[in-house]
Amino acid sequence: MIPLSWYLIFAACLFCIGLFGVLARKNAVTILMGIELMLNAVNINLLAFWRYLWAPKADGQVFVAIVIVAAAAEAAVGLALIISAYRRRQTVNANEMDMLKG
Amino acid sequence: MTGLQVVFLLIGAVTLASAVMVVAAKRVMHAALWLILALVGVAAAYATLEASFFAVMQVAVYVGAIAILIIFAAMLTRRSMEDDPARLNKGWPAALLAAGGLLAGLVYLFSRWTGFSSPARALPEGGENIAALGLALTAPEGFLVPFEVASLLLVAAMIGAIYVAGDLRK
Amino acid sequence: MTTESLIWLLPLPPLAAFLLIVLFTNRSKALSHSLALAGAGTAWLGSMIVFFRAVGQHDLAENPIHISFNWLPMVDEWFKMGVMIDPAGAVTLFFVAWTVLMIFIYSVGYHNFGQPKGDHDRPGLPPHGATVGDKKHAHKVPSVEPMYSRFFALISLFAFAMFLLVVSDNLLLFYIAWEIMGFCSYALIGFWYGKESARNAGVKAFLTTRVGDVFMLLGIVGLYSATGSLNFHEVLGNPDTLAKLAAADSGVLGLSLAGLLGILLFIGTVGKSAQFPLHVWLPDAMEGPTPVSAMIHAAAMVSAGVFLAVRTFPLVSAGRVGEELTSAMMVMAFIGAFTALFASTIALAQNDIKRVLAYSTIAQLGYMIAALGVGAYVAAVFHLVTHAFFKALLFLGSGSVIHGMEHGVLHTGEKIDPQDMYNMGGLKDKMPVTFWTFVAGGLALSGFPLVTAGFWSKDEILTGAFGGHHWWVFGTLAVSALLTAFYTMRQITLTFLGKPRTKSAEHASENKTVMVGPLVVLAVFAVGAGWAGIPEKFPLLGGLIPNWFGEFVGSMLHEEAHHAESIVPLLTSLVVSLGGLYLGYMVYRDVKQGSPDPLARMGFLYKVFKYKYGIDELYHDVFIRPAVWISEVFTYRWIDKGLLDGIIEGIGKVALTLGRLVRNYIDIPLWNEGMTDGVGGGVRRTGDALRPVQSGRVQMYMVLAVLLVLVASVLFLFFAA
Numbered sequence A: 001m002i003p004l005s006w007y008l009i010f011a012a013c014l015f016c017i018g019l020f021g022v023l024a025r026k027n028a029v030t031i032l033m034g035i036e037l038m039l040n041a042v043n044i045n046l047l048a049f050w051r052y053l054w055a056p057k058a059d060g061q062v063f064v065a066i067v068i069v070a071a072a073a074e075a076a077v078g079l080a081l082i083i084s085a086y087r088r089r090q091t092v093n094a095n096e097m098d099m100l101k102g
Numbered sequence B: 001m002t003g004l005q006v007v008f009l010l011i012g013a014v015t016l017a018s019a020v021m022v023v024a025a026k027r028v029m030h031a032a033l034w035l036i037l038a039l040v041g042v043a044a045a046y047a048t049l050e051a052s053f054f055a056v057m058q059v060a061v062y063v064g065a066i067a068i069l070i071i072f073a074a075m076l077t078r079r080s081m082e083d084d085p086a087r088l089n090k091g092w093p094a095a096l097l098a099a100g101g102l103l104a105g106l107v108y109l110f111s112r113w114t115g116f117s118s119p120a121r122a123l124p125e126g127g128e129n130i131a132a133l134g135l136a137l138t139a140p141e142g143f144l145v146p147f148e149v150a151s152l153l154l155v156a157a158m159i160g161a162i163y164v165a166g167d168l169r170k
Numbered sequence C: 001m002t003t004e005s006l007i008w009l010l011p012l013p014p015l016a017a018f019l020l021i022v023l024f025t026n027r028s029k030a031l032s033h034s035l036a037l038a039g040a041g042t043a044w045l046g047s048m049i050v051f052f053r054a055v056g057q058h059d060l061a062e063n064p065i066h067i068s069f070n071w072l073p074m075v076d077e078w079f080k081m082g083v084m085i086d087p088a089g090a091v092t093l094f095f096v097a098w099t100v101l102m103i104f105i106y107s108v109g110y111h112n113f114g115q116p117k118g119d120h121d122r123p124g125l126p127p128h129g130a131t132v133g134d135k136k137h138a139h140k141v142p143s144v145e146p147m148y149s150r151f152f153a154l155i156s157l158f159a160f161a162m163f164l165l166v167v168s169d170n171l172l173l174f175y176i177a178w179e180i181m182g183f184c185s186y187a188l189i190g191f192w193y194g195k196e197s198a199r200n201a202g203v204k205a206f207l208t209t210r211v212g213d214v215f216m217l218l219g220i221v222g223l224y225s226a227t228g229s230l231n232f233h234e235v236l237g238n239p240d241t242l243a244k245l246a247a248a249d250s251g252v253l254g255l256s257l258a259g260l261l262g263i264l265l266f267i268g269t270v271g272k273s274a275q276f277p278l279h280v281w282l283p284d285a286m287e288g289p290t291p292v293s294a295m296i297h298a299a300a301m302v303s304a305g306v307f308l309a310v311r312t313f314p315l316v317s318a319g320r321v322g323e324e325l326t327s328a329m330m331v332m333a334f335i336g337a338f339t340a341l342f343a344s345t346i347a348l349a350q351n352d353i354k355r356v357l358a359y360s361t362i363a364q365l366g367y368m369i370a371a372l373g374v375g376a377y378v379a380a381v382f383h384l385v386t387h388a389f390f391k392a393l394l395f396l397g398s399g400s401v402i403h404g405m406e407h408g409v410l411h412t413g414e415k416i417d418p419q420d421m422y423n424m425g426g427l428k429d430k431m432p433v434t435f436w437t438f439v440a441g442g443l444a445l446s447g448f449p450l451v452t453a454g455f456w457s458k459d460e461i462l463t464g465a466f467g468g469h470h471w472w473v474f475g476t477l478a479v480s481a482l483l484t485a486f487y488t489m490r491q492i493t494l495t496f497l498g499k500p501r502t503k504s505a506e507h508a509s510e511n512k513t514v515m516v517g518p519l520v521v522l523a524v525f526a527v528g529a530g531w532a533g534i535p536e537k538f539p540l541l542g543g544l545i546p547n548w549f550g551e552f553v554g555s556m557l558h559e560e561a562h563h564a565e566s567i568v569p570l571l572t573s574l575v576v577s578l579g580g581l582y583l584g585y586m587v588y589r590d591v592k593q594g595s596p597d598p599l600a601r602m603g604f605l606y607k608v609f610k611y612k613y614g615i616d617e618l619y620h621d622v623f624i625r626p627a628v629w630i631s632e633v634f635t636y637r638w639i640d641k642g643l644l645d646g647i648i649e650g651i652g653k654v655a656l657t658l659g660r661l662v663r664n665y666i667d668i669p670l671w672n673e674g675m676t677d678g679v680g681g682g683v684r685r686t687g688d689a690l691r692p693v694q695s696g697r698v699q700m701y702m703v704l705a706v707l708l709v710l711v712a713s714v715l716f717l718f719f720a721a
Helices: A004-024 A028-054 A059-089 B003-024 B028-048 B052-076 B092-112 B128-138 B144-165 C003-009 C012-025 C029-055 C087-110 C148-167 C171-189 C196-227 C232-236 C239-247 C257-272 C281-287 C290-299 C301-311 C327-348 C353-373 C377-412 C432-446 C453-467 C471-496 C513-533 C548-554 C568-588 C598-602 C604-610 C612-671 C679-694 C698-720
Strands: C065-073 C078-085 C130-132 C139-141
Touching: A004 A028, A004 B003, A004 B028, A004 B092, A004 C698, A028 A059, A028 B003, A028 B028, A028 B052, A059 B052, A059 B128, A059 B144, B003 B028, B028 B052, B052 B128, B092 C698, B128 B144, C003 C012, C003 C029, C003 C065, C003 C078, C012 C029, C012 C148, C029 C065, C029 C087, C029 C148, C078 C087, C078 C148, C078 C171, C087 C148, C087 C290, C087 C301, C087 C377, C087 C513, C087 C548, C139 C377, C148 C171, C148 C290, C148 C301, C171 C196, C171 C257, C171 C281, C171 C290, C171 C301, C196 C239, C196 C257, C196 C281, C232 C239, C239 C257, C257 C301, C257 C327, C281 C290, C281 C353, C290 C301, C290 C353, C290 C377, C301 C353, C301 C377, C327 C353, C327 C471, C327 C604, C327 C612, C353 C377, C353 C453, C353 C471, C377 C432, C377 C453, C377 C513, C377 C548, C432 C453, C432 C471, C432 C513, C432 C568, C453 C471, C453 C513, C453 C568, C471 C568, C513 C548, C604 C612, C612 C679
Parallel strands: none
Antiparallel strands: C065 C078, C130 C139
């Protein structure tokens, strides 16, 4: 049997790699990929805790389903925003998207 | 070490390695392809948790839909970054510090937590587990309202994405 | 259909109307207002059915009509969302449904549906009128509102929020509805966003009420953590919980926990119902279209505030012994009575017909709060109901007057303010229906004896204050009632009686049925609503009609209200109302065009009233100017531009100088281009690397945020463990 801690550390690593991608990559599309990695890490955590502490009740899984829905919505809107910004400013560089700067 | 543990370690290694490649790859297209591998790895991890429904969902939604969406976006915006050789921004050491610090903090917290000894719970045989999830999502005393709200969110996101990405001025 | 599911469905028709108008029908004015009217009409019909079913149930207070579903799983139980109708909710539903429907119908006429498009009308500005006829016989007529559909969409959303608020069974749903209403009021007060004053008024209303809302949220959170539930019936209808809360010490100013939570929630009321010191937004809210003023000041917004105070009354009065007031009640009584007097004096000196009504609203709300403060619960609810009817009537009436005056202004082409009462006069014969309904509303407001609803509810409040031996509340309210009668008569005299003071007033004309019809309906209630609550012990009339209202709403309280018998409050209310009306008429009956206000002879005092005690200016100086100064001068110019940019640019400059020095005196002479990218460049890169701290780049901010959270958690673990 795999110990619960393995899943948690696996998820923590995945989360931090994704976080680094979000924080450090220039390209907005790659930033979005980082966010997807982070969301996946969260889902692993949720499922692991469900499996070890909550099964066979279904509640824990419901959260995963909702997170997947939210992730799908986020990806669709995020990519649409990137394409819209690209069309207007010919760039997907997050550093150059600073129109809100005062 | 049991066979399952070996399998899990393999899955974990592949997934984490591809995740690293996602954030490290020079070209966005390569990063997107590595992302697909990482997502498949996560699906396999779901499978080891006996969450077969979500393993399938992961492949269908992430690998099938979101990854394709990202590849399209990468192709549509490819021209803009070609003349910029640096893939990381100037603040990347700080970002590394932040991400590394978070990982260290989490590992430290795990090392102090004592709940790891609990064994996995028993799951009923056959498809009972998935049927229970289905009931929980659709029963009024369960999560019907969040479920419906989530579907509303999807529709809103779809309309919003079309509105934002479509060039309405033409 | 069962009553429970009917209550569920009540708020939905206006919401559906809002969505349909926004998404589909906003290009068609006729379709949009049909949808809005259908929504309001359906909600009205449902409300009436619910109301009469609720009235038919005997033990409604102990067993309110209630249905709920599991919403959020908490640690060991569910947080439930649901709807509930108890006696207080039922009577509120009754007046909300009627006034909302009347306001909707009236809006069709007020926004000139069916009139031609204006010559120069633009969205965001009030319509300026259209020219019709050929060149020889061209004349100006009112033009249709350019954003007609938008108006009906927003006001439908407003109605949805109000219905939701009335039927909600817990404070969280209540708060959600409350905030939707806050947004709608912002959007509707600033409806004519092309005018700067309207924009500012919208922002002012939003921010001022927000101050109260923050405290209210604190109260909600506190109540939940203290009792584990936000359900009205479970928490506030449960004597054991209340006793426990009243016994617990909050540790703040010696208040009990119940008192502290009650006061926090009451501050929400202070903001929403425009009580002193958060009253400043309400007069400015007159910038919106008149139906909105009626909606805000009668049917919805301010009533919601008092309704909250009514709902939380058990909390405020928890731990009360006999006639003695709890400290929270003292606060309410003081603020209410003070606001009533304070706003009445300001209303004396206003010339804008709507502003007088605005201040009178503040004063009447003060009345209700004071009534709750002295424990006259039934009287407060009673006054809430009657006030909603007659104040909606007065606002719609004043809108009708303004509309008629605008007609005259368009006709004559004069450049005058159609809202200034000194430009009116003699409108009695030009606009008879408006006149008679306005008189009905005005008499109700001033408490004209026996006939009008306002008399009965005010009399009960005075009786309550007198019976509890709260002399200062009683005295303040009596003086305020005198002033109310005085300025109401001043308004009626200046507007309708005497001779026209301008040409426009001579050419004013009565409005269409769609506008005056609702006035007549509301006038019926403004007079008749009071007969439902005539006290049994009233001389002669008492007992002729059963005091249905007192029994129905009074059943909400666990202990019986008992009044000391006395003729003094009755005599007082007779004297102040008749005396005020008489004085008002005598002073203002022949004011000529251009002559100053007779009250101006009071000199300094008049100026104080006229300029509203300078509260607006005070707030502007004390809150707004420092806030602007901090953001503009301190943060932006000093910290941002001076300090941070200075440091960063300084580092850059030092680095540059250093680099240049190094290059010129060490690099070139010594190593002779040996170290092209040497110390200078390194330091300069450091400077460059520091610059992005103020870059507006999201990723940089996120890195900082994560690092800060890390540092904070390390500190927390270090010190907590």
